[in-house]
Amino acid sequence: MGNPMVESAARHLSHTRGDAAPGSSDPELADHASESIIVFDLAGKIRYWNPASERLYGWTAIGAVGRNIEDLYSNEAFHSKDWRSLLQEGRWQGVIRRRTSWGGHITVAVRQIVRCNPEGQPRDVVEYGASDGTGAGTLQDPAPHRLAAASWELDTSGARSLLEAISLTPRQAMSERLEQPDWTDQLLAHTRIVDVNERAAHLVGAYAGRARMIGQAVRTFWPPESRGVLAELIADVATDRLGDMPRTRRPASDGILRDPIVTVWRGKALERSHTVFVAVNGEADDDRSFWYLRASEQRYRNLIHHLPTALLQVDASRIGLVLAELKDSGVRDLNAYIDTHPELVDFANNVVRITEVNQKAVTLLGGAAPADLIRPISFLFAASPDMARRVMVARFEGKRNFAEILKVRTLGGETLDVQLSATFPAPPEMLDRTLIALEDVTETLRTERRLRQLEADFAHAARISTLGELATSIAHEVNQPLSAIVTNGETSLRWLTRDIPNLAKVEQLTARIVASARRASEIIHRLRAMAVRDAPERTTLHLNEVVEEALLFVRHDLEARSIELSLKPDAGLSPIVADRVQLQQVIVNLLVNSIQAISNGDRAVRKLDIVTRDDGAGSVSFAIHDSGPGIADEDLDRIFDSFFSTKSAGMGIGLTICKSIVTSHGGSIVASNHPDGGAQFEFALPAALPEAA
Amino acid sequence: MFDPLTIAIVDDDDAMREALSELLQVFGFTCRAFDRAESFLSAHGSGSFDCLITDIRMPGIGGLELLRRLRSAGSTMPVIVVTSYTDPAVRERAMDCGARAYLTKPLADEILLHSLESALGEGGGRFDGDGQPNG
Numbered sequence: 001m002g003n004p005m006v007e008s009a010a011r012h013l014s015h016t017r018g019d020a021a022p023g024s025s026d027p028e029l030a031d032h033a034s035e036s037i038i039v040f041d042l043a044g045k046i047r048y049w050n051p052a053s054e055r056l057y058g059w060t061a062i063g064a065v066g067r068n069i070e071d072l073y074s075n076e077a078f079h080s081k082d083w084r085s086l087l088q089e090g091r092w093q094g095v096i097r098r099r100t101s102w103g104g105h106i107t108v109a110v111r112q113i114v115r116c117n118p119e120g121q122p123r124d125v126v127e128y129g130a131s132d133g134t135g136a137g138t139l140q141d142p143a144p145h146r147l148a149a150a151s152w153e154l155d156t157s158g159a160r161s162l163l164e165a166i167s168l169t170p171r172q173a174m175s176e177r178l179e180q181p182d183w184t185d186q187l188l189a190h191t192r193i194v195d196v197n198e199r200a201a202h203l204v205g206a207y208a209g210r211a212r213m214i215g216q217a218v219r220t221f222w223p224p225e226s227r228g229v230l231a232e233l234i235a236d237v238a239t240d241r242l243g244d245m246p247r248t249r250r251p252a253s254d255g256i257l258r259d260p261i262v263t264v265w266r267g268k269a270l271e272r273s274h275t276v277f278v279a280v281n282g283e284a285d286d287d288r289s290f291w292y293l294r295a296s297e298q299r300y301r302n303l304i305h306h307l308p309t310a311l312l313q314v315d316a317s318r319i320g321l322v323l324a325e326l327k328d329s330g331v332r333d334l335n336a337y338i339d340t341h342p343e344l345v346d347f348a349n350n351v352v353r354i355t356e357v358n359q360k361a362v363t364l365l366g367g368a369a370p371a372d373l374i375r376p377i378s379f380l381f382a383a384s385p386d387m388a389r390r391v392m393v394a395r396f397e398g399k400r401n402f403a404e405i406l407k408v409r410t411l412g413g414e415t416l417d418v419q420l421s422a423t424f425p426a427p428p429e430m431l432d433r434t435l436i437a438l439e440d441v442t443e444t445l446r447t448e449r450r451l452r453q454l455e456a457d458f459a460h461a462a463r464i465s466t467l468g469e470l471a472t473s474i475a476h477e478v479n480q481p482l483s484a485i486v487t488n489g490e491t492s493l494r495w496l497t498r499d500i501p502n503l504a505k506v507e508q509l510t511a512r513i514v515a516s517a518r519r520a521s522e523i524i525h526r527l528r529a530m531a532v533r534d535a536p537e538r539t540t541l542h543l544n545e546v547v548e549e550a551l552l553f554v555r556h557d558l559e560a561r562s563i564e565l566s567l568k569p570d571a572g573l574s575p576i577v578a579d580r581v582q583l584q585q586v587i588v589n590l591l592v593n594s595i596q597a598i599s600n601g602d603r604a605v606r607k608l609d610i611v612t613r614d615d616g617a618g619s620v621s622f623a624i625h626d627s628g629p630g631i632a633d634e635d636l637d638r639i640f641d642s643f644f645s646t647k648s649a650g651m652g653i654g655l656t657i658c659k660s661i662v663t664s665h666g667g668s669i670v671a672s673n674h675p676d677g678g679a680q681f682e683f684a685l686p687a688a689l690p691e692a693a
Numbered sequence: 694m695f696d697p698l699t700i701a702i703v704d705d706d707d708a709m710r711e712a713l714s715e716l717l718q719v720f721g722f723t724c725r726a727f728d729r730a731e732s733f734l735s736a737h738g739s740g741s742f743d744c745l746i747t748d749i750r751m752p753g754i755g756g757l758e759l760l761r762r763l764r765s766a767g768s769t770m771p772v773i774v775v776t777s778y779t780d781p782a783v784r785e786r787a788m789d790c791g792a793r794a795y796l797t798k799p800l801a802d803e804i805l806l807h808s809l810e811s812a813l814g815e816g817g818g819r820f821d822g823d824g825q826p827n828g
Contacts, residue, residue: 476750479777483798484708490802491716509715516708559705559752 036108036129042087042122044068054279056108056131058101060151062195063265063277069127072098087122090114101149101246101263101279106131150200152193152278154218156238159190160274167239184231188219191234194275203257203280226251226262233264234276240266257282310361310438314377314422316395318351323396334396338389345389349378364418364440366410373411383409387420395424405441417442462657463585466592467527473556478523481516488513526552529581536579540688543576543583543612543620544569550587554595561599563606570612574687576620582661589654590624590681597628597679614687623682630673639671658683698813701742702726703733703759704775705751709798713746713775716802720809730754734762742770744812746805749776749783757783760790771812775800 030037030048036056039048049064057064057072064072073096086092092112100106110129117123156163162183193213201210204221213221222230229251236247246265260282267275304311322344323334331337338344357365357373365380367373381388384406394402403421410416419439467474492509495502526549547569551558558565591608598606609625631639640659655671662669667685674680700722704710710726717724725742727733731753733745745763749756760772774787777798784795794808 476777479798480706480709483777483800484706484712486799487709487712487716487802491712491719494716494719494802505715505719509712512708512711516712519708556750560750560755562755 036127038064038069038127038129039124040069040127041124044070047124053129054149054151056129057098057106058149058263058279058281060101060149060277060279061197062151062153063101063279066267086112086125087114101248101265101281149197150203150280151197152200152218152280153195154234154276154278155192155194155274156190156234156276157274158192159187159238162187162190163235163238166235184228185219187231187234188222188227189217191218191276192216193218193221200280226260229262230264230278233262233278237264237266237276238274259283305358306360307358308360310364310440311358312354312361312373312377312380312436312438313356314352314434314436315355316352316434319348319392322347323392327396334393335389338393345392346378348392349381349388350376352377354380361438364410364416364438365408366412366414379411380408381406383407383415391420391422400424405445408438416440417445462589462654466585466589466654470553470557470588470592473554473560474523474527476556477552478520478527481520481523484516485513485520488516523552529584536582538577538579540575541578541580541583543573543622543685546578546580546583547587547610547612547622549580550584550591553584553588554591557592557595558608561595561606563595563598563608566607566609568609568611570614573612573614574618574620576665576685577688578665578685579661583665586658586661586683587622589658593654593681594624594626594628594679597626601627601629603627603629603677615684618687619684620687621682621684623680625674625676625678625680627678630677631671631679633673636671636673640669697721697723698743699741700724700809701733701737701745703728703730703745703747703751703756705729705748709748716805717746720806722809730756730759733759737768744809745770745772746775747772749774749778749787757786757790760787760792764791773805773808773812775805 030050033050034052036053037048037050038046038053040046046064046067046069049059049061051061053064054060059072082092082094091114093110095107095109097105097107108129108131110127112125112127114122114125193216196210196213198210201213204223218230219227229249233247233249237245246263248261248263250259250261257280260280263279263281265277267273267277326334326337353376354373357367357370359370362368362370362373365373378388387404387406390404391402401421401423403419405417405419408416408418417440419441421437421439422434424434488509492506492513495505495509547567551565551567557563594608598608605627607627609623611623611625613621613623615621640655659669662683662685665685667683669681669683672680672682700717702710702713702717702724704713704726705728707728710728714724714726725736727736730747730751733747734754745759747756747759754762756774756776760774763770763772771793772791773794773796774792775796775798776783778784779797787795793812796804796808
């Protein structure tokens with residue numbers, strides 16, 4: 001590139017000083033200048049190219065330094081007149097047109113100043129340039145760092161054989177080859193980084209930094225998403241016999257640069273024939289580097305992946321469109337619509353696809369790998385066919401969330417109870433990626449069932465315990481008819497063994513025997529109902545009848561302890577729906593408690609008041625008030641607590657069971673001290689709804 | 694012929710009261726049954742009844758209280774307690790109050806008969822039954 005004429009002319013130049021120009025002393029000033037500053041030697045070879053020049057021309061420093069300044073002129077003839085006047089005058093000022101990296105041209109107002117060495121010989125030329133505003137594509141962002149190109153100088157010599165193979169391939173076949181990731185990877189793995197600028201190092205250098213990037217395969221640092229683009233461009237320019245025309249592509253955004261433009265060109269000089277320059281332009285969305293973002297995304301993914309909650313990402317965009325169309329066409333009730341178009345559910349089951357799953361989901365659903373679950377969602381709802389419909393209806397109705405327990409058959413054939421929670425996208429969100437969380441509640445439900453069983457056993461134990469407390473009374477109750485039977489039987493025998501048997505008497509007594517036997521049998525039946533654990537069975541009952549029955553259990557206790565009973569049943573009581581045995585248990589428990597309270601007290605009055613009442617507003621109540629010592633104030637709050645007992649011998653579960661039974665019937669129970677003294681217990685139950693006529 | 698002895702029965706249980714009445718009739722006694730001690734007491738005049746058979750556990754005045762009242766009123770009428778209460782303490786209290794016999798339900802008719810014979814024999818010698826005095 002040497003120009004003997006220019007070089008000889010330059011010798012006549014005097015040493016020029018004045019304008020601030022990058023020298024060995026402080027190049028940073030020029031790095032930060034907003035004006036384009038270029039230094040080239042007398043042969044035209046570019047020695048320095050500041051970031052503002054990168055922005056002005058698009059060419060990166062790495063690509064520009066070492067090139068000849070003449071390469072950049074749009075009309076390749078750099079007028080020798082200008083050179084001459086420059087070298088003669090020591091400075092030149094004018095407007096020139098230069099090529100930009102994106103293939104356009106720019107008109108630039110430049111000032112060129114010749115610098116001399118201490119001997120007074122011309123050494124190089126410093127050019128200051130600024131766009132005159134007429135050029136297209138001029139980048140004039142005030143925040144230079146965000147706009148500076150990331151530039152790369154790459155050495156493709158390691159991939160020579162690969163490139164030669166490609167250059168022999170017909171162009172049509174080339175695109176096919178490029179679709180093979182192996183090929184791309186190989187090319188980029190054998191292409192070494194010769195140099196990168198700070199921006200490239202910042203964006204993708206990760207922790208390595210510029211120094212450690214040099215010498216590495218470009219593949220190591222280039223974002224995976226656009227590796228294909230880079231490989232294709234490298235292959236293009238490296239195999240282009242015609243020259244160094246830059247090639248430009250716009251890859252998809254990799255998350256750091258908005259609308260990135262990748263420009264690749266080949267070194268022109270012979271010694272740089274394997275050199276490929278890459279410039280990546282584009283505005284950064286934020287100042288974090290690609291790997292930083294990648295790392296935070298990876299951390300996020302890792303977090304999701306290792307979350308103890310099973311997560312599925314679902315693409316429901318197709319069904320979203322269908323539902324939107326249905327809404328537009330006037331469908332308001334999706335349930336009704338599905339009744340006439342049941343195929344919509346099947347359709348949804350097949351077009352809604354699981355696109356991503358985490359490790360917990362894989363484990364939960366019995367897959368070997370995530371790929372096992374990347375499929376239409378239908379399998380998730382196979383064991384609960386109505387669930388797909390409910391999810392769809394919830395979404396159609398604009399609900400934001402959906403949560404329900406469903407049965408899921410895993411890939412291993414196991415059936416699980418799973419709590420499914422989904423959050424639907426809000427209507428304008430066309431990017432329809434729904435996250436579904438699954439929680440295995442099989443064990444929880446099993447535990448709940450066990451707990452319910454335990455509660456039932458507990459209630460049963462309490463009942464048995466109550467029966468135990470009532471044993472004397474019960475024995476008496478059964479003994480009465482048995483005694484009558486024995487006596488009547490013996491009397492009958494005496495009449496029969498007379499010389500003239502009194503058969504009329506025998507008949508009469510036998511009838512009484514039968515009646516007493518029936519009575520005994522009924523008592524035993526009642527006891528058995530209390531003692532045997534039957535599944536609760538709710539029927540329509542009259543509370544007054546249940547109270548009468550319960551009183552039968554304690555009648556003799558009341559009498560034996562000389563307790564006066566005042567029973568005031570409300571004759572107009574509404575029926576209730578309840579389990580007879582459970583309700584009996586509640587009332588017997590309350591009765592036994594009251595009887596014991598009265599017996600333990602030393603009051604002269606030994607009285608039990610029982611009242612039933614219908615409040616006329618859908619509630620039926622039972623109140624029992626005893627003349628005992630009442631409940632200590634500090635016990636009032638916890639009297640229904642498990643194992644709370646003021647009785648030394650009591651199991652302390654009677655009132656707990658009472659409360660649990662009353663509550664399970666939709667009622668409530670309260671304990672209080674009566675203003676007249678003694679304790680009062682009152683429970684209320686909802687009246688049965690009148691049956692529709 | 695003889696004037697039949699009249700036995701009073703106090704028991705709140707209908708079936709038991711009726712069964713006892715029938716048994717006493719077959720033994721040849723006349724009897725009157727009461728479901729409450731109170732009604733017995735109001736019917737009880739001096740010498741109205743030759744013997745009382747009473748339950749212990751009853752609403753209102755119980756058997757023991759009835760015994761106590763009779764004794765404190767100076768009655769020497771023999772009283773037989775018939776109950777399903779097997780508690781020895783109750784039995785002791787009944788005997789202390791002057792019960793002639795303490796029988797538990799269900800009754801053996803023979804034992805009731807012996808008890809009655811014994812009680813009536815000691816009480817006034819009006820007994821004319823076919824049993825033997827309680828030894």
